[in-house]
Amino acid sequence: MTDVLQIVFDALSLGSLYALGALGIALIFGVMRLVNFAHGDFIAFCVFAMLWPSIDAAAIVFAGRLPFYLLIPLLLLIGAVLSILSEIVVFRRFRNTNPATMMIASFALGFVIRHLLLMLYSSRPKSITLWPSLGLPVEFLGAHIPMLQVVTIMITLVVLVVLVLFLKRTRYGLEMRAAAENFTMARMLGVRANGVILLAFAISGMLAAAIGLILATNSGTADIGMGANVMLIAFIATVIGGLGSIPGAVAAGFLIGAASVVFQATLPHDARVFRDAFVYGAVIVVLLVRPQGLFAPKSAKQRV
Amino acid sequence: MSTRPSVIRQTIVTPIILIVALLIMAALTYQFGSRAFNRTAVEMFINIMVVVGLYVFVGNSGLLSFGHISFMCLGAYMTAWLAIPPVMKSITLKGLPAWLLHTQLPMWVATPISGLFAAIFALIIGRVIMRLSGIAASIATFGLLGVVNNVYSNWDSVTGGQGSIVGIPPTMNVWIGWLGATAAIVIAYLYSISRSGLALRATRDEAVAASASGINIVRERLIAFVVSAFIIGLAGALYAHFLSIVNPGAFYLRTTFVTLSMLVVGGMYSLSGAVSGVVVMSVLIELFRNLEKGISLGGHTIALPNGAQEIAIGAITIVMLMYLPTGLSRNREFSWRGWPLQRPLARPVQTALKELN
Numbered sequence: 211m212t213d214v215l216q217i218v219f220d221a222l223s224l225g226s227l228y229a230l231g232a233l234g235i236a237l238i239f240g241v242m243r244l245v246n247f248a249h250g251d252f253i254a255f256c257v258f259a260m261l262w263p264s265i266d267a268a269a270i271v272f273a274g275r276l277p278f279y280l281l282i283p284l285l286l287l288i289g290a291v292l293s294i295l296s297e298i299v300v301f302r303r304f305r306n307t308n309p310a311t312m313m314i315a316s317f318a319l320g321f322v323i324r325h326l327l328l329m330l331y332s333s334r335p336k337s338i339t340l341w342p343s344l345g346l347p348v349e350f351l352g353a354h355i356p357m358l359q360v361v362t363i364m365i366t367l368v369v370l371v372v373l374v375l376f377l378k379r380t381r382y383g384l385e386m387r388a389a390a391e392n393f394t395m396a397r398m399l400g401v402r403a404n405g406v407i408l409l410a411f412a413i414s415g416m417l418a419a420a421i422g423l424i425l426a427t428n429s430g431t432a433d434i435g436m437g438a439n440v441m442l443i444a445f446i447a448t449v450i451g452g453l454g455s456i457p458g459a460v461a462a463g464f465l466i467g468a469a470s471v472v473f474q475a476t477l478p479h480d481a482r483v484f485r486d487a488f489v490y491g492a493v494i495v496v497l498l499v500r501p502q503g504l505f506a507p508k509s510a511k512q513r514v
Numbered sequence: 515m516s517t518r519p520s521v522i523r524q525t526i527v528t529p530i531i532l533i534v535a536l537l538i539m540a541a542l543t544y545q546f547g548s549r550a551f552n553r554t555a556v557e558m559f560i561n562i563m564v565v566v567g568l569y570v571f572v573g574n575s576g577l578l579s580f581g582h583i584s585f586m587c588l589g590a591y592m593t594a595w596l597a598i599p600p601v602m603k604s605i606t607l608k609g610l611p612a613w614l615l616h617t618q619l620p621m622w623v624a625t626p627i628s629g630l631f632a633a634i635f636a637l638i639i640g641r642v643i644m645r646l647s648g649i650a651a652s653i654a655t656f657g658l659l660g661v662v663n664n665v666y667s668n669w670d671s672v673t674g675g676q677g678s679i680v681g682i683p684p685t686m687n688v689w690i691g692w693l694g695a696t697a698a699i700v701i702a703y704l705y706s707i708s709r710s711g712l713a714l715r716a717t718r719d720e721a722v723a724a725s726a727s728g729i730n731i732v733r734e735r736l737i738a739f740v741v742s743a744f745i746i747g748l749a750g751a752l753y754a755h756f757l758s759i760v761n762p763g764a765f766y767l768r769t770t771f772v773t774l775s776m777l778v779v780g781g782m783y784s785l786s787g788a789v790s791g792v793v794v795m796s797v798l799i800e801l802f803r804n805l806e807k808g809i810s811l812g813g814h815t816i817a818l819p820n821g822a823q824e825i826a827i828g829a830i831t832i833v834m835l836m837y838l839p840t841g842l843s844r845n846r847e848f849s850w851r852g853w854p855l856q857r858p859l860a861r862p863v864q865t866a867l868k869e870l871n
Contacts, residue, residue, distance in 0.1 A: 296775040322828035329821035483668035
């Protein structure tokens with residue numbers, strides 16, 4: 211029983227991480243059909259923003275020393291600004307190009323950000339200690355659950371609730387949903403394209419910062435490649451969830467998190483290192499059965 | 515009867531120009547280049563093979579693939595298994611089957627086998643992935659890259675895990691590099707003038723009309739996928755012979771990105787674009803590599819910080835996509851009449867379908 215509970219919490223917390231990532235990608239995809247490969251590097255950037263640039267082995271914690279009520283808004287702001295800047299400088303010029311071109315452009319942007327970080331911070335992982343008290347286990351129905359897992363799940367739930375309220379109850383949310391449904395039509399009905407797109411980028415950047423914070427607290431290190439893995443899974447989640455469907459992306463994020471944890475727990479020991487291969491393989495199988503994704507929105511259907 | 519010259523007569527000039535141009539580069543390098551420069555040239559020829567292989571699939575089908583570098587990985591490791599002396603293999607790669615453990619093949623045999631291995635793998639996996647289209651297909655190829663990388667970095671007894679396998683005979687020089695690039699160009703050319711190539715380009719430009727005309731999209735895509743995997747498998751094999759070590763990290767996101775950006779810079783939809791993209795990017799990379807080492811200007815050494823090379827590649831790709839989305843070659847092929855060339859590819863009509871995606 212306690213083992214099962216442990217697995218459930220592992221699955222939920224990993225799934226939360228993937229869901230937040232998938233959400234960041236799905237929001238942008240919804241408004242401008244851009245698959246943002248730079249998202250993982252946004253995450254890494256937000257983590258490294260807590261450190262002072264130096265290529266020494268020892269990390270000089272800079273913003274990371276701030277108390278949490280300042281640090282969290284600061285990082286969210288950094289994420290949002292980076293994301294908005296990338297829209298203004300790069301993606302704005304690709305509005306009307308085909309998705310393949312946009313994909314390569316975002317890949318290139320991610321490459322630039324990653325190597326900028328490498329240049330400033332060197333490739334060595336750096337230790338960064340944020341809120342060590344979150345690593346302590348709490349007892350829950352006999353199972354020892356790290357506090358951080360509980361916090362991660364709570365944060366994700368809060369983010370989801372806020373986002374749903376935002377999308378369903380506010381004018382901007384309505385505009386964003388309309389834009390995701392049919393961008394051209396939404397523009398004709400008076401939705402301001404730039405505003406909606408910038409807003410989507412800002413939210414996506416903030417989500418990247420949130421993931422960065424969780425990852426950094428969890429692993430205690432800042433590593434250039436730390437966003438890449440989450441990003442890969444998050445993409446896959448957006449595709450499985452049905453491109454353009456925001457609830458689908460979240461659900462698929464949780465699904466993949468659960469699949470990884472279950473594979474980790476049930477695969478024979480020798481095969482455990484190949485867990486990711488199993489996860490990717492499962493994804494390809496899902497795509498074969500439903501190429502349009504599990505929760506494809508009606509608008510995604512191709513019309514001739 | 516018909517006064518129109520055959521397809522071959524019309525288009526044969528393109529591969530000839532490309533091959534001769536590369537031959538001149540190889541000869542000049544061999545004659546005047548330093549050892550280090552020779553290595554750079556070999557690297558360029560291998561990249562030409564990879565990018566031409568990518569062009570066969572991406573250029574003709576219009577689908578973006580992030581997974582082709584995994585074929586390079588397969589080819590390189592196959593070569594390592596076949597070409598490393600048995601004495602060394604029995605120490606580092608204990609998990610290989612006995613017959614593989616005791617064979618050692620020369621390069622001329624190992625390389626085509628590696629290509630075939632990649633092609634067969636592509637045939638199996640392609641039957642699955644090619645049924646998808648658009649962004650789902652691109653993401654699935656990403657999944658392919660992830661699977662191959664994960665397996666090759668963790669299957670310690672057969673691939674040596676994260677570490678490198680050493681001991682592949684280093685038998686590469688510019689001439690073999692040129693030969694490899696020539697083979698790639700010839701295969702790509704023959705494919706693109708073939709019935710299947712033409713059909714696939716039709717599906718790229720107008721999928722609905724093409725399938726209404728009786729083209730089996732999945733089948734044509736699969737053929738291109740296998741052909742391109744064969745070329746890239748060959749490139750992987752030569753790469754293994756070139757470096758004489760292989761490790762899985764060399765066949766992952768960085769290589770994927772660099773080769774894709776070479777293709778984009780040159781022009782995704784033309785063979786000339788693929789080749790010229792590699793040449794131009796290789797020159798730029800070499801330039802920045804030297805700038806990172808530092809140049810002396812009037813007694814002062816000015817050096818760019820490490821990493822400037824990659825940032826420059828990324829920035830050039832973005833700028834290129836912004837201002838010349840059809841690449842340096844404008845998606846046209848080289849020929850005698852006019853430079854870079856006369857017959858522009860008709861722009862595909864914007865359809866409702868394209869707008870949606």
